[in-house]
Amino acid sequence: MSQLLLASGAFSTAGLTALVSGAILVCVPLLFASLGELVSERGGVLNIGLEGMMLMGAYAGFVAAYHGGNEWLGFGAGMLAGAGVSLVMVLFCVRWGLDQIVVGIAITLTCEGATALIFESEFAQSRPSLGAIDKVAIPGLADLPVVGGKGESNGSIFTQPLVVYLGLGLTVVVAWMLRRTHAGLNVRAAGDAPGALDAAGVSVFATRSWAVLFAGAMAGLGGAFLSIAVVGGFQDTIIGGRGFIAIVFAMLARGRPLWILAGSFMFGLSLSFADWAQAFGIININTDYFLMLPFVVILLVLVLFGRRAYLPAALALPYERGSR
Amino acid sequence: MTDATTAAADVRELPPSETAGHAGLGTAGEVLVRSILPLVLAVGTGAIILAAIGVDPIQYYKDIWSGGVEFAAWQDSAMRTAPLLLIAVGLIVVFKAGIWNLGMDGQFLIAAAVIAGVGPRLEHHLPNAINLILLFLIAGAVGAAWTIPPALLKARYELNEIITTLMMSFIGINLAGILVKGTFQDPTTTTPQTRSFDFSALLPTIPGTESVSRRWPGIHIGLLVALAAAVVVWYLMSRTSFGLRLGVLGASLRSARHMGLDVPRLIVVSFLLSGMFVGFAAATEILGVKGYVRADWNPAFGLWVVPLVFLARLNALAVIPYVVLLSLVSIGGDFAAQNAGLTSKFTLLLVGLTLLFMALTEWIVRRVELGGSYLPGAAARRARGGE
Numbered sequence: 091m092s093q094l095l096l097a098s099g100a101f102s103t104a105g106l107t108a109l110v111s112g113a114i115l116v117c118v119p120l121l122f123a124s125l126g127e128l129v130s131e132r133g134g135v136l137n138i139g140l141e142g143m144m145l146m147g148a149y150a151g152f153v154a155a156y157h158g159g160n161e162w163l164g165f166g167a168g169m170l171a172g173a174g175v176s177l178v179m180v181l182f183c184v185r186w187g188l189d190q191i192v193v194g195i196a197i198t199l200t201c202e203g204a205t206a207l208i209f210e211s212e213f214a215q216s217r218p219s220l221g222a223i224d225k226v227a228i229p230g231l232a233d234l235p236v237v238g239g240k241g242e243s244n245g246s247i248f249t250q251p252l253v254v255y256l257g258l259g260l261t262v263v264v265a266w267m268l269r270r271t272h273a274g275l276n277v278r279a280a281g282d283a284p285g286a287l288d289a290a291g292v293s294v295f296a297t298r299s300w301a302v303l304f305a306g307a308m309a310g311l312g313g314a315f316l317s318i319a320v321v322g323g324f325q326d327t328i329i330g331g332r333g334f335i336a337i338v339f340a341m342l343a344r345g346r347p348l349w350i351l352a353g354s355f356m357f358g359l360s361l362s363f364a365d366w367a368q369a370f371g372i373i374n375i376n377t378d379y380f381l382m383l384p385f386v387v388i389l390l391v392l393v394l395f396g397r398r399a400y401l402p403a404a405l406a407l408p409y410e411r412g413s414r
Numbered sequence: 415m416t417d418a419t420t421a422a423a424d425v426r427e428l429p430p431s432e433t434a435g436h437a438g439l440g441t442a443g444e445v446l447v448r449s450i451l452p453l454v455l456a457v458g459t460g461a462i463i464l465a466a467i468g469v470d471p472i473q474y475y476k477d478i479w480s481g482g483v484e485f486a487a488w489q490d491s492a493m494r495t496a497p498l499l500l501i502a503v504g505l506i507v508v509f510k511a512g513i514w515n516l517g518m519d520g521q522f523l524i525a526a527a528v529i530a531g532v533g534p535r536l537e538h539h540l541p542n543a544i545n546l547i548l549l550f551l552i553a554g555a556v557g558a559a560w561t562i563p564p565a566l567l568k569a570r571y572e573l574n575e576i577i578t579t580l581m582m583s584f585i586g587i588n589l590a591g592i593l594v595k596g597t598f599q600d601p602t603t604t605t606p607q608t609r610s611f612d613f614s615a616l617l618p619t620i621p622g623t624e625s626v627s628r629r630w631p632g633i634h635i636g637l638l639v640a641l642a643a644a645v646v647v648w649y650l651m652s653r654t655s656f657g658l659r660l661g662v663l664g665a666s667l668r669s670a671r672h673m674g675l676d677v678p679r680l681i682v683v684s685f686l687l688s689g690m691f692v693g694f695a696a697a698t699e700i701l702g703v704k705g706y707v708r709a710d711w712n713p714a715f716g717l718w719v720v721p722l723v724f725l726a727r728l729n730a731l732a733v734i735p736y737v738v739l740l741s742l743v744s745i746g747g748d749f750a751a752q753n754a755g756l757t758s759k760f761t762l763l764l765v766g767l768t769l770l771f772m773a774l775t776e777w778i779v780r781r782v783e784l785g786g787s788y789l790p791g792a793a794a795r796r797a798r799g800g801e
Contacts (some may be wrong), residue, residue, distance in 0.1 A: 202763075335580075338577050
């Protein structure tokens with residue numbers, strides 16, 4: 091009976107809000123990173139360095155937000171840092187046609203070492219943390235009962251940092267751009283038939299370079315969101331494989347951004363559910379189960395309904411002008 | 415049908431640099447440039463970065479040397495070689511076939527957790543030697559089993575193995591944690607870890623490496639297992655038709671099909687072998703060094719080894735010196751980092767930089783038409799680049 095009473099708190103407004111808000115916090119960094127990866131993959135560049143770009147973004151974002159005292163400085167710095175790291179990818183893989191997987195692993199390892207080293211030497215003693223960031227309530231929706239409402243300590247699920255809304259908007263914009271605009275068509279052509287794009291008079295190098303830079307900036311933003319809005323500080327394990335998870339989501343989405351949104355939200359919900367169930371004493375399950383649950387489900391779906399992966403034809407293949 | 419004809423064309427139209435080879439610097443120069451230059455550049459850049467954050471790089475590198483070699487440290491380095499070499503050998507088997515098994519960490523941890531959980535329960539029922547062999551085989555089988563879903567999905571549906579091996583890796587890492595905290599939990603402690611092996615139940619040391627007067631703890635025979643595995647894989651890859659088949663598959667999938675090779679079977683077999691060696695790697699680390707697994711333990715050796723495998727150009731014997739060097743740097747790096755008050759992740763930085771400079775060297779060398787390549791199928795991929 092007491093179990094039941096305790097559990098009833100879980101379905102209160104605060105409980106449900108915590109569940110969904112937790113999911114959103116996990117979802118947003120993944121969303122940014124896999125959105126970038128998706129554009130890059132559609133353009134024919136497999137970006138395995140995503141983890142490193144997120145780390146660099148997380149560190150740069152943290153430093154800028156800490157010294158600048160403004161979260162937007164941090165997000166901007168994170169995007170710049172991510173894009174800066176992806177310049178290596180542009181140079182090595184797009185320009186010089188070197189193996190994308192090798193360069194990607196190199197980027198991840200280098201960034202992992204570099205951020206840990208620099209953070210340790212700069213902030214070894216202080217290990218500072220950042221304050222909470224401003225949240226914006228959507229007028230009307232934020233007052234809805236059940237999922238939030240006025241006067242709740244946690245606020246409503248419609249009261250989130252502004253970047254979260256930007257991320258949602260960006261998903262729709264990227265989906266629309268890839269599908270309906272000329273730039274999107276160019277990106278898709280760079281991945282599916284770079285020769286045809288070249289013949290049409292559009293530079294494959296330029297198109298792919300922009301796609302890779304976009305991926306880097308998005309990964310950096312995702313990392314910065316993690317350090318600034320979620321953790322409120324930096325640790326060298328802050329990304330914890332999220333970059334690789336984002337790569338998996340981008341590949342599974344088969345080029346459709348809205349699937350990424352659905353995928354990362356489900357992933358977030360799965361993790362958040364574990365915390366929520368534990369916090370309200372419904373079940374006491376190891377969070378490890380929920381960390382691996384999404385992947386088990388995806389694998390089962392793949393095995394049961396096994397189908398070919400629809401990846402761009404020229405993915406991970408360098409483009410060399412004039413070669414067949 | 416078009417597939418087959420273009421595949422034939424692929425082979426015919428390899429760039430001249432790939433077939434003619436050695437135009438520029440001669441063999442000795444080539445070896446020097448390709449194998450040493452990336453390392454030198456990485457160490458140099460590492461020194462600049464160290465100096466930039468106010469650490470004396472010369473002292474740091476000295477510390478790496480003394481922490482990795484002097485006194486009994488060389489034995490730690492030698493023992494670290496065993497798992498790294500076994501993973502490298504496992505990677506060579508798949509990379510040769512052009513398959514990207516990036517799920518090494520999951521395969522490693524799940525194998526480690528299983529034998530650390532099962533081992534202490536078997537301990538007193540069987541003779542120790544049989545016990546150890548059994549645990550090695552279990553680790554190999556678990557590692558191999560962990561590659562089955564990616565292998566089947568690639569062989570049957572051509573599903574990209576990077577996605578599936580990464581997913582299996584996440585599952586493996588979490589499942590290992592669940593097993594260690596649950597089924598295999600040591601009942602005598604609240605720390606989430608497995609029961610420890612008896613000291614006498616661990617791998618025996620190589621005769622002559624143990625010395626009380628010099629305070630040498632001894633090197634376990636896992637190192638010999640790793641060296642033997644390297645020789646076997648070298649032979650398999652360079653002297654048997656199986657190795658040649660994998661090489662053809664790695665160079666061009668369409669050529670392999672055109673030649674009538676059983677591509678799905680090759681994919682599955684190379685995946686299983688790779689997982690098995692990674693499982694053996696876990697066995698050497700658990701049965702030789704650790705003796706137990708804690709839930710938060712994840713050495714993440716997998717990605718470290720990737721650059722070495724390419725530096726050695728997928729040659730299982732040539733990779734040995736690189737692995738020895740990495741072991742030394744990783745053991746000595748901990749000591750140097752401690753002395754300088756830094757994180758030991760500097761090792762990762764060195765490894766990543768080596769890989770980057772290796773790619774850069776590849777590009778420079780290609781420009782001067784030195785011939786040869788670090789990477790499997792690079793030539794074929796370049797030839798297909800424009801399709």
